[in-house]
Protein backbone atom coordinates (compact mmCIF):
# COMPACT_ATOMS: atom_id res chain seq x y z
CA UNK A 291 0.00 0.00 0.00
CA UNK A 292 1.35 3.45 -0.95
CA UNK A 293 -0.17 6.21 1.15
CA UNK A 294 0.27 9.91 0.49
CA UNK A 295 0.15 12.43 3.37
CA UNK A 296 -0.95 15.97 2.65
CA UNK A 297 -1.03 18.66 5.34
CA UNK A 298 -3.19 21.60 4.36
CA UNK A 299 -4.13 24.83 6.16
CA UNK A 300 -2.95 25.90 9.61
CA UNK A 301 -0.57 23.46 11.30
CA UNK A 302 -1.36 22.17 14.78
CA UNK A 303 0.54 20.56 17.65
CA UNK A 304 0.10 16.79 17.40
CA UNK A 305 0.45 16.56 13.61
CA UNK A 306 4.04 15.34 13.92
CA UNK A 307 3.05 12.74 16.52
CA UNK A 308 0.32 11.46 14.17
CA UNK A 309 2.72 11.37 11.20
CA UNK A 310 5.24 9.41 13.26
CA UNK A 311 2.75 6.89 14.59
CA UNK A 312 1.32 6.22 11.13
CA UNK A 313 4.71 5.95 9.40
CA UNK A 314 6.01 3.56 12.05
CA UNK A 315 2.91 1.33 11.75
CA UNK A 316 3.08 1.36 7.96
CA UNK A 317 6.80 0.51 7.89
CA UNK A 318 6.21 -2.41 10.25
CA UNK A 319 3.79 -3.90 7.72
CA UNK A 320 5.94 -3.15 4.68
CA UNK A 321 3.79 -0.25 3.48
CA UNK A 322 5.15 2.96 1.99
CA UNK A 323 4.28 6.50 3.10
CA UNK A 324 4.93 9.50 0.86
CA UNK A 325 4.71 13.11 1.98
CA UNK A 326 3.67 16.15 -0.06
CA UNK A 327 6.06 18.98 0.72
CA UNK A 328 4.09 22.22 0.81
CA UNK A 329 0.46 21.07 0.86
CA UNK A 330 -1.46 20.98 -2.43
CA UNK A 331 0.73 23.54 -4.24
CA UNK A 332 3.76 21.35 -3.47
CA UNK A 333 1.87 18.25 -4.52
CA UNK A 334 0.89 19.77 -7.88
CA UNK A 335 4.54 20.55 -8.51
CA UNK A 336 5.34 16.91 -7.83
CA UNK A 337 7.17 17.80 -4.63
CA UNK A 338 6.71 14.41 -3.01
CA UNK A 339 9.19 12.30 -1.09
CA UNK A 340 9.10 9.10 0.97
CA UNK A 341 8.56 9.78 4.65
CA UNK A 342 10.62 7.80 7.13
CA UNK A 343 10.08 7.51 10.88
CA UNK A 344 13.71 8.50 11.39
CA UNK A 345 13.06 11.90 9.79
CA UNK A 346 10.16 12.57 12.16
CA UNK A 347 11.58 11.32 15.49
CA UNK A 348 13.19 14.60 16.66
CA UNK A 349 9.91 16.44 15.99
CA UNK A 350 7.39 13.96 17.44
CA UNK A 351 6.40 16.15 20.39
CA UNK A 352 6.91 19.51 18.72
CA UNK A 353 4.27 21.78 17.20
CA UNK A 354 4.20 22.70 13.53
CA UNK A 355 4.50 20.02 10.88
CA UNK A 356 7.54 18.21 9.50
CA UNK A 357 5.62 18.18 6.23
CA UNK A 358 5.21 21.85 5.25
CA UNK A 359 1.61 22.96 4.70
CA UNK A 360 -0.04 25.65 2.57
CA UNK A 361 -3.26 27.67 2.55
CA UNK A 362 -3.08 28.35 -1.19
CA UNK A 363 -6.37 27.15 -2.73
CA UNK A 364 -4.61 25.93 -5.88
CA UNK A 365 -7.22 23.29 -6.66
CA UNK A 366 -9.68 25.99 -7.68
CA UNK A 367 -7.41 26.90 -10.61
CA UNK A 368 -7.98 25.64 -14.16
CA UNK A 369 -6.48 22.24 -14.89
CA UNK A 370 -5.31 21.82 -11.27
CA UNK A 371 -7.48 18.77 -10.78
CA UNK A 372 -6.16 17.12 -13.94
CA UNK A 373 -2.63 17.81 -12.72
CA UNK A 374 -3.47 16.37 -9.28
CA UNK A 375 -4.75 13.15 -10.84
CA UNK A 376 -1.61 12.87 -12.95
CA UNK A 377 0.67 13.33 -9.95
CA UNK A 378 -1.20 10.72 -7.92
CA UNK A 379 -0.96 8.24 -10.80
CA UNK A 380 2.68 9.02 -11.46
CA UNK A 381 3.59 8.24 -7.85
CA UNK A 382 1.29 5.20 -7.75
CA UNK A 383 -0.61 6.55 -4.78
CA UNK A 384 -3.17 4.03 -3.48
CA UNK A 385 -4.76 6.29 -0.90
CA UNK A 386 -4.44 9.65 0.85
CA UNK A 387 -4.33 10.77 4.48
CA UNK A 388 -5.33 14.39 4.76
CA UNK A 389 -4.49 16.64 7.71
CA UNK A 390 -6.50 19.84 7.89
CA UNK A 391 -9.37 21.90 9.18
CA UNK A 392 -12.97 22.29 8.12
CA UNK A 393 -12.25 23.80 4.69
CA UNK A 394 -9.74 21.14 3.65
CA UNK A 395 -11.77 18.24 4.98
CA UNK A 396 -14.94 19.40 3.22
CA UNK A 397 -13.39 20.26 -0.10
CA UNK A 398 -10.79 17.59 -0.87
CA UNK A 399 -12.31 14.15 -0.04
CA UNK A 400 -15.21 14.52 -2.52
CA UNK A 401 -12.71 15.29 -5.31
CA UNK A 402 -10.67 12.16 -4.54
CA UNK A 403 -13.76 10.03 -4.18
CA UNK A 404 -14.80 11.00 -7.77
CA UNK A 405 -11.63 9.16 -8.86
CA UNK A 406 -12.17 6.27 -6.40
CA UNK A 407 -9.06 7.22 -4.42
CA UNK A 408 -9.59 6.31 -0.76
CA UNK A 409 -9.05 9.24 1.59
CA UNK A 410 -9.07 9.53 5.37
CA UNK A 411 -9.15 12.98 6.94
CA UNK A 412 -7.70 13.93 10.31
CA UNK A 413 -9.20 17.11 11.81
CA UNK A 414 -6.16 19.13 12.81
CA UNK A 415 -6.61 22.70 14.00
CA UNK A 416 -6.16 24.53 17.28
CA UNK A 417 -9.55 26.21 16.69
CA UNK A 418 -11.66 23.09 17.46
CA UNK A 419 -14.11 24.14 14.78
CA UNK A 420 -14.60 21.03 12.66
CA UNK A 421 -18.22 19.89 12.81
CA UNK A 422 -18.85 16.22 13.51
CA UNK A 423 -16.02 15.88 16.03
CA UNK A 424 -15.91 16.97 19.64
CA UNK A 425 -12.19 17.56 19.45
CA UNK A 426 -9.61 18.54 16.85
CA UNK A 427 -5.91 17.72 17.14
CA UNK A 428 -3.97 20.69 18.54
CA UNK A 429 -6.78 22.26 20.55
CA UNK A 430 -5.68 20.90 23.93
CA UNK A 431 -2.07 21.99 23.35
CA UNK A 432 -3.20 25.50 22.40
CA UNK A 433 -5.26 25.69 25.61
CA UNK A 434 -2.27 24.56 27.67
CA UNK A 435 -0.03 27.11 25.98
CA UNK A 436 -2.48 29.84 26.98
CA UNK A 437 -2.52 28.61 30.59
CA UNK A 438 1.26 28.98 30.86
CA UNK A 439 0.98 32.62 29.75
CA UNK A 440 -2.03 33.30 31.98
CA UNK A 441 -0.41 31.66 35.01
CA UNK A 442 2.54 34.01 34.57
CA UNK A 443 0.29 37.04 34.20
CA UNK A 444 -1.74 36.11 37.28
CA UNK A 445 1.35 35.63 39.43
CA UNK A 446 2.34 39.21 38.79
CA UNK A 447 -1.30 40.33 38.97
CA UNK A 448 -1.38 38.94 42.49
CA UNK A 449 1.87 40.64 43.49
CA UNK A 450 1.12 44.01 41.91
CA UNK A 451 -2.57 44.59 42.26
CA UNK A 452 -5.24 46.75 40.71
CA UNK A 453 -4.90 45.98 37.03
CA UNK A 454 -6.81 44.31 34.23
CA UNK A 455 -5.09 41.61 32.17
CA UNK A 456 -6.43 41.07 28.70
CA UNK A 457 -5.25 37.86 27.01
CA UNK A 458 -5.90 37.46 23.30
CA UNK A 459 -6.02 33.94 21.87
CA UNK A 460 -5.92 32.79 18.27
CA UNK A 461 -9.08 31.25 16.83
CA UNK A 462 -9.87 33.56 13.92
CA UNK A 463 -13.62 34.08 13.75
CA UNK A 464 -14.34 31.06 15.94
CA UNK A 465 -14.52 31.56 19.71
CA UNK A 466 -14.20 27.91 20.83
CA UNK A 467 -10.54 28.25 21.81
CA UNK A 468 -11.01 31.53 23.73
CA UNK A 469 -14.07 30.16 25.52
CA UNK A 470 -12.27 26.99 26.62
CA UNK A 471 -9.23 28.97 27.81
CA UNK A 472 -11.42 31.44 29.72
CA UNK A 473 -13.25 28.53 31.35
CA UNK A 474 -10.09 26.69 32.36
CA UNK A 475 -8.35 29.85 33.58
CA UNK A 476 -11.31 31.10 35.63
CA UNK A 477 -11.47 34.38 33.67
CA UNK A 478 -13.80 37.14 34.86
CA UNK A 479 -14.95 37.80 31.31
CA UNK A 480 -14.66 36.36 27.82
CA UNK A 481 -15.30 38.06 24.49
CA UNK A 482 -16.02 36.00 21.37
CA UNK A 483 -16.66 36.89 17.72
CA UNK A 484 -20.02 35.09 17.77
CA UNK A 485 -21.63 37.11 20.60
CA UNK A 486 -22.01 40.88 20.75
CA UNK A 487 -21.51 42.80 24.00
CA UNK A 488 -21.76 46.33 25.35
CA UNK A 489 -18.56 48.14 26.28
CA UNK A 490 -20.09 49.65 29.44
CA UNK A 491 -21.19 46.25 30.67
CA UNK A 492 -17.65 44.91 30.14
CA UNK A 493 -16.08 47.88 31.92
CA UNK A 494 -18.38 47.40 34.92
CA UNK A 495 -17.73 43.66 35.01
CA UNK A 496 -13.94 44.10 35.00
CA UNK A 497 -13.94 46.99 37.50
CA UNK A 498 -16.01 44.86 39.92
CA UNK A 499 -13.52 42.01 39.56
CA UNK A 500 -10.59 44.31 40.36
CA UNK A 501 -12.45 45.57 43.43
CA UNK A 502 -13.22 42.06 44.63
CA UNK A 503 -10.16 40.04 43.58
CA UNK A 504 -7.47 42.67 43.18
CA UNK A 505 -7.19 42.01 39.43
CA UNK A 506 -9.37 41.13 36.44
CA UNK A 507 -8.72 38.60 33.71
CA UNK A 508 -10.35 39.10 30.34
CA UNK A 509 -9.87 36.50 27.58
CA UNK A 510 -10.65 37.67 24.06
CA UNK A 511 -10.58 35.86 20.74
CA UNK A 512 -8.46 37.60 18.09
CA UNK A 513 -11.45 37.86 15.72
CA UNK A 514 -13.83 39.50 18.20
CA UNK A 515 -14.83 43.14 18.11
CA UNK A 516 -12.50 45.04 20.40
CA UNK A 517 -9.49 42.75 20.08
CA UNK A 518 -7.44 45.66 18.75
CA UNK A 519 -9.11 48.50 20.66
CA UNK A 520 -10.25 47.37 24.11
CA UNK A 521 -6.83 47.78 25.71
CA UNK A 522 -7.23 51.53 25.06
CA UNK A 523 -10.99 51.73 25.59
CA UNK A 524 -11.33 49.93 28.93
CA UNK A 525 -9.07 52.38 30.85
CA UNK A 526 -11.27 55.24 29.58
CA UNK A 527 -14.35 53.47 30.96
CA UNK A 528 -12.86 52.24 34.23
CA UNK A 529 -9.80 54.38 34.99
CA UNK A 530 -7.98 51.08 35.53
CA UNK A 531 -4.75 50.18 33.77
CA UNK A 532 -5.02 47.38 31.18
CA UNK A 533 -2.06 45.18 30.20
CA UNK A 534 -2.63 43.06 27.14
CA UNK A 535 -0.98 39.77 26.22
CA UNK A 536 -1.23 38.57 22.63
CA UNK A 537 -0.47 34.89 22.36
CA UNK A 538 -0.34 35.07 18.55
CA UNK A 539 1.23 32.26 16.57
CA UNK A 540 3.34 31.19 19.54
CA UNK A 541 0.10 29.56 20.70
CA UNK A 542 -0.20 27.52 17.50
CA UNK A 543 3.43 26.50 17.44
CA UNK A 544 3.73 25.25 21.01
CA UNK A 545 4.60 21.68 21.97
CA UNK A 546 1.97 18.94 21.83
CA UNK A 547 0.26 18.21 25.16
CA UNK A 548 -0.14 14.72 26.59
CA UNK A 549 -3.80 14.63 25.48
CA UNK A 550 -2.90 15.65 21.92
CA UNK A 551 -0.09 13.11 21.72
CA UNK A 552 -2.48 10.34 22.74
CA UNK A 553 -5.15 11.66 20.38
CA UNK A 554 -2.60 11.82 17.54
CA UNK A 555 -1.59 8.26 18.17
CA UNK A 556 -5.19 6.98 18.20
CA UNK A 557 -6.18 9.02 15.15
CA UNK A 558 -3.19 7.70 13.19
CA UNK A 559 -3.90 4.11 14.16
CA UNK A 560 -7.59 4.45 13.24
CA UNK A 561 -6.70 6.00 9.88
CA UNK A 562 -4.23 3.25 9.12
CA UNK A 563 -6.67 0.48 10.05
CA UNK A 564 -9.45 2.13 8.04
CA UNK A 565 -7.30 2.27 4.91
CA UNK A 566 -6.14 -1.31 5.36
CA UNK A 567 -9.80 -2.30 5.69
CA UNK A 568 -10.35 -0.56 2.31
CA UNK A 569 -12.57 2.23 3.58
CA UNK A 570 -13.24 4.63 0.70
CA UNK A 571 -13.83 7.99 2.39
CA UNK A 572 -13.77 8.77 6.09
CA UNK A 573 -12.96 11.32 8.76
CA UNK A 574 -11.46 10.42 12.13
CA UNK A 575 -13.69 11.98 14.78
CA UNK A 576 -14.01 12.07 18.56
CA UNK A 577 -17.47 11.21 19.83
CA UNK A 578 -18.31 10.86 23.51
CA UNK A 579 -14.58 11.03 24.14
CA UNK A 580 -13.75 8.10 21.86
CA UNK A 581 -11.80 8.17 18.60
CA UNK A 582 -13.90 6.72 15.78
CA UNK A 583 -14.02 6.60 12.00
CA UNK A 584 -16.91 8.50 10.45
CA UNK A 585 -17.58 6.84 7.10
CA UNK A 586 -18.31 9.44 4.43
CA UNK A 587 -17.40 13.11 4.38
CA UNK A 588 -18.22 16.17 6.45
CA UNK A 589 -21.05 17.53 4.30
CA UNK A 590 -23.75 16.14 6.62
CA UNK A 591 -22.52 18.21 9.59
CA UNK A 592 -23.18 21.86 10.31
CA UNK A 593 -21.10 24.18 12.43
CA UNK A 594 -22.42 24.99 15.90
CA UNK A 595 -21.57 28.22 17.76
CA UNK A 596 -19.60 28.16 21.05
CA UNK A 597 -21.55 27.04 24.10
CA UNK A 598 -23.76 30.04 24.92
CA UNK A 599 -24.58 28.82 28.43
CA UNK A 600 -20.90 28.62 29.32
CA UNK A 601 -20.34 32.06 27.79
CA UNK A 602 -23.09 33.44 30.03
CA UNK A 603 -21.75 31.70 33.13
CA UNK A 604 -18.20 33.03 32.65
CA UNK A 605 -19.50 36.52 32.06
CA UNK A 606 -21.78 36.38 35.11
CA UNK A 607 -24.82 36.97 32.96
CA UNK A 608 -26.93 34.05 34.14
CA UNK A 609 -27.73 35.43 37.60
CA UNK A 610 -27.70 39.19 37.13
CA UNK A 611 -30.28 39.18 34.35
CA UNK A 612 -27.97 41.80 32.82
CA UNK A 613 -27.34 41.28 29.16
CA UNK A 614 -24.12 41.89 27.34
CA UNK A 615 -25.89 42.71 24.10
CA UNK A 616 -25.53 39.32 22.43
Ligand code: F6P
Nearest residue numbers: 300301415416417460461462542
Ligand atom coordinates in the same frame (compact mmCIF):
# COMPACT_ATOMS: atom_id res chain seq x y z
O1 F6P B 1 -5.17 27.36 11.89
C1 F6P B 1 -6.07 28.13 12.60
C2 F6P B 1 -5.45 29.45 12.91
O2 F6P B 1 -4.32 29.30 13.73
C3 F6P B 1 -6.40 30.44 13.56
O3 F6P B 1 -6.49 30.29 14.95
C4 F6P B 1 -5.82 31.76 13.16
O4 F6P B 1 -6.76 32.78 13.10
C5 F6P B 1 -5.30 31.46 11.77
O5 F6P B 1 -5.01 30.09 11.73
C6 F6P B 1 -4.09 32.24 11.42
O6 F6P B 1 -3.75 31.93 10.11
P1 F6P B 1 -2.40 32.37 9.42
O7 F6P B 1 -1.30 31.56 10.04
O8 F6P B 1 -2.60 32.05 7.99
O9 F6P B 1 -2.22 33.81 9.72
